Amino acid sequence: MGALAVRWEPVASFGALAAVVAAVLSISLAGVRWPRRRRAALTAVAVLVVGAGVGVVAVTRLQAVRDGPVARLAEQRAVVTLTARVTDDPARIAGRFGDQVLVRVEVSHRQAVLVFGDTTWERVAIGERVRLTGRLAPSDDDEVAATVSPRGPPVRTAAASLGWRASEALRTSIRQSVAHRPQAQAALVPALVDGDDTDLPTELTEDFRTTGLTHLTAVSGTNLTLVVGFLLVVARWAGVRGRWLAGVGAAGIVGFVLLARTEPSVLRAAAMGAVALLGLGRGGWHRGVRGLGAAVVVLLLLDPRLAVQPGFALSVLATGGILLAAPAWRDAMGRWLPRWLAEAVAVPAAAQLACTPLVAAISGQVSLVAVLANLLVAPLVGPATVLGLLGGLVGLASDRAAQLVGILAGWCVAWIIWVAQRGATLPGAVFEWSTGAGALAILALASLAVMLVGPYLLRHRAIGVAGSVLVVAVVWFGPPTPRWPVDGWVLAACDVGQGDALAVRVGPSSAVVVDAGPDGRSVDGCLRRLDVKRVPLLVLTHFHADHVDGIAGVLRGRSVDAVEVTRLADPPGGVAEVERAARGAGLTPAVAPYGVTRSVGDVTLQVLWPRPDSPAVGPGDGSTANAASVVLLVEVAGVRLLLTGDLEPPGQAALARALPGLRVDILKVPHHGSPHQDLDWLESLGARFAVVSVGADNDYGHPAPQVLEALSGAGTEVLRTDRDGDVLFAVRGGRLVALTRD
Incomplete structure (x- = not known):
């Protein structure tokens, strides 16, 4: 119901929900004689009424934002003076004319x-009240009434509350307690405690995603369960x-929310963690299941947009899997395993399967590696x-003592980091699965079957x-x-979707890689399938x-000797991403040498573009980046390749x-087959094959029909x-052929 209300127009959603509720109530009021049927009817009515309530709340909130005074002023592009409360931490972003906050x-x-705002806004703290003057503009986000570009720095009118100030002090102390540790450790400890993953290296984030450990780097119910469990x-x-202990638990949950910020994901994690704690108490999983249902309803009433957020669905599924399936799996394996080990296997397995x-x-x-890694x-x-x-708490009193505790925390996360990095390099870590309805239905039925049949099979040693x-064999050797x-x-x-990632074979398990695509997982998976290790x-x-954001996927688990880039260092965000990833791998990007012919293994290559007299600095918005694309002429096994990046028609003509x-x-x-091409030049090349690297259903109309024709x-x-x-090109029997995986 919440999803319908969020996705559909408000009036239509409200009408549909009202009609459903009225119909169900009419049926139930007609009277039912048998108790079981009456109970079923009342349950159905209750479910639909609650769903309707969620839909009504969603509609009401959306209308309040769209029709509110701020949104109306934004439509008029009015200049206003606002007094507001800061509700989130400032985030620096790359803007067209420099960094913005x-x-x-x-x-x-x-x-x-x-x-x-400008960089002066980076100093505001969550919970503070500020005054600003600026011009409003409409927002594309249904939950945001307007955007504003302020004139000058913020004027603080009230400090943050004591709770927010204490939260910020503790977050800072946690970071400082591990600041002397290696970068990955110093970044992972705050992520585990309060979800602060701002300094986590990109390649490590990809490793965690591949091995199913991402939930550790984000605020999740696990975080809250551990923190509040420690307090208890x-x-x-x-x-x-007695009741005082329950009070400590409640205070711990509130403190955790303040520590990790009152964002929807944090509130969701707090609710799921509270359900997990409830399930660990008296009453077992029965109370946990009821608590899960209540938590879902409350969360949707507080924020109906959660109904269409994958993170919310994953949290509910994982918690439900733990409550419903893990006990049976644990008891089955407990017949021949120690109970603690059976539970350690059953909990992540049930969550991952769900x-x-x-x-x-x-x-x-x-x-496949997620359960083993967890x-x-x-x-x-x-x-x-x-x-x-504990390091953060101790750090409020003594920096030196906090650093000693931070060493112990660093040693613990060092093992977690090693498992993520090693697991991500295994041949069977992940395998592709179609996102079509049929394939997903098969996977869902298979997961359900494993969940139900598993206890009957696992009771036998x-x-x-x-x-x-x-x-383990499939993970280690690959399916x-x-x-x-x-x-x-x-x-x-x-x-790799709407982006470029090419590999030119230079020897056994070795390739020159040209571009990294927009996503590290996609390019990493492709290079794994090609058995590229160097x-x-x-x-x-x-x-x-779409050419550099996947660089962490290329670097993951491979020996990379050198990184070369174009002369034009633009846009700044992409430059920073490449420099950060390369630095983490101990590499320094160099400009691709124009006109030099060189050999790399079995490959001969030459940089044809850009010329050495071309600009090295752009306007900062990336508008001229395509024109400065590196163009490579490559020869391997007697085959000539022309790799053109996103070169525009003037460069093609040159x-x-x-x-x-x-x-x-x-x-x-x-x-990607853009319509902006020098078609005469493309036709004159006489290529036997052409390949278009392009994403399905992209918004750009790539590739253009006239180019293909x-x-x-x-x-x-x-x-x-x-x-x-x-797409693979190979020489077979002295003949060049093209092969595909689909």
């Missing part, structure tokens, strides 16, 4: 406004009992989280051991798949996100003049990653 504030009547243990040790269909729908992947890190997640919190060995890549391959165009050269043609009569065997079509008319066979998946 994004801050979310709340004005009267709970109207949210996004402030796009201390309280019991101090002699607190979430698997939705994870596959979101990412197109299924993780099992390996489970013994140290609790100590790391508790020690991180032989079956349990055999199944565990099989899973059986048709041979890919084929012998004699020379070029692979990876299916990258002697990574070339990033320009700094747009190359046509500089290299008349250039002929190639394979052309990487510039700019021109190439086909010139006798070039065109392949597309959006339809063909990974």
Whole structure:
């Protein structure tokens, strides 16, 4: 109901919900004789009434934002003076004319406004009241009434409350207690305790995502359970009992929310963690299930937009899996395993299995290593989280003592980091799964079947051991798949969505990689399938996100010798991403040398563009980045490749003049097949094959029909990653052929 109200127009949603509720109430009032049917009817009415209530709340909130005074002023682009309360931490973003700071504030009547300020806004603190003057503009977010660009710095009118100031002091103390540890450890400890993952290296974030450990780096019910559980243990040790102990738990939940910020994800985590704590108490899973239902209803009433957020669904599924399936799995394995080990296996397995269909729908992947990784890190997640919190608390009194505690927390997370990094490199860590309705339905039914049948099978030692060995073998060696890549391959165009990622084979398990695509998981998966373990050269043609944001995926688990980039350091966000990732791998990006012919393994390559007299600094908005794309002429196994990045028509025309009569065997079509091409030049290349790296159903209309028609008319066979998946070019029997995985 909440999803319908959020996705549909408010009036239509309200009418539909009212009609459903009226119909159900009419049926129930007609009278039912049998108690069981009466109970079923009343249950159905209750469920639909609650759903209708969620829908009504959603409609009311959306209308309040859209029709409120702030939204009306925003439509008029009015200049206003606002007094507001800061509701989120400032975030620095790269703007067109330099860095800006994004801050979310709340004005009267709970109207949210996004402030796009200068760097002076970075000093405001959550909970403070500020006054600003600026011009309002409409917002694309239904939950935000307007955006505003203030004139000058904020004027503080009231300090944050004591709770918010204490929260900020503790967060700062947690960070300082581990600041002397290695970067990854210093970033992971705050993420475990309060979800502060701002300094987490990009490549480590990708490793956590691959191994199913992302929930550790974000605020989740696990965080709250560990933190509040620690407080309850201390309280019991101090002699607190009965209702006072419940009060300590409630105070711990409130304190955790303040520490991790009152964002929807934090409130969701607090509710799920409270349900988990409830399930651990008297009454067992029965109370936990009832608590889960109540938590879902309350959360949707507080924020109906959660109904369409994947994170909320994943939290509910994971908690439900733990409450409903984990006890049966634990009891089954407890027949031949120690209870503590059976529970350690059952809890992550049940949570992961319940979430698997939705994870596959979101990412197109299924993780096999997630359960094993969670099992390996489970013994140290609790100590790391508790020690991180303890280090922050001690740091309020003594920096030196806090650093000693921080060393212990760092040692704990070092093991977690090692498991994530090692697990992400395993051949069977993840495998692709179709996001079509049929494939997802099969996966959902299979997950349900495993969940139901699992306890009957796992109660037998032989079956349990055999199944565990099989899973470990598949993870370690990879699932059986048709041979890919084929012998004699020379070029692979990876299916990474709307972006570029190419691999040119230079030897066994070795390739030159050109561009990294927009997503590290996609390019990492493609290189795994190609068995690329060493990258002697990574070339990033320009700094747009669809070519560089996946760099962490290329660096993960591979030996990368050098990174080369274009002369034009623009846009700044992409430049910073590349420098940060390269620095984490001990590399320094260099400018691709123009005109130099060199050999890398079995490959000969030459940089044809950009020229050395081209600008090295752009306007800062990335508008000229395409024109400065690195263009490579490559020869491997007697095959000539032209890899063009996103080169625009003026650059194409310049190359046509500089290299008349250039002929190639394979052309990487510039700019994902954009209509802006020098078609005469593309046709003149005489390519046997052309490949378009493009995302399915993209908003740009790529590739343009006229480009495809021109190439086909010139006798070039065109392949597309959006339809063909990974595209492989190979020399077989002395003949160049194209192969696809779809």
